[in-house]
Amino acid sequence: MASTRTISVSGMSCDHCEQTVEDALLSVPGVESVTVDRESGSATVAGDADVSSLVAAVDDAGYEASA
Template identity: 40%
Template structure:
């Protein structure tokens, strides 16, 4: 299932990598697309939204609806 999140706090490629790594630790088969300028993260995963949000927030970023 494809889900889109608005992630606050991403300012550089290191931040993008940190978010991607956090998601992949939760679901190593997830497809992830990050648009740094808009802060939008699209994730194709079978996990529930709450699990993906928790992974991103544990990495130190704030998640809201797009």
């Protein structure tokens, strides 16, 4: 069964930033859906992807993430 987890994301300042983070997270194997909120500085991810893979994907996209 897929789980849902929220990670912290810093460095987002616009809609484009949110979309970039969403696209990066959706590219991780095992991710089913993503909701990114720059106001709260978070991304909620549904799926069975490893959290370290999620953080790495956001970091590779140019933002900072932590679980």
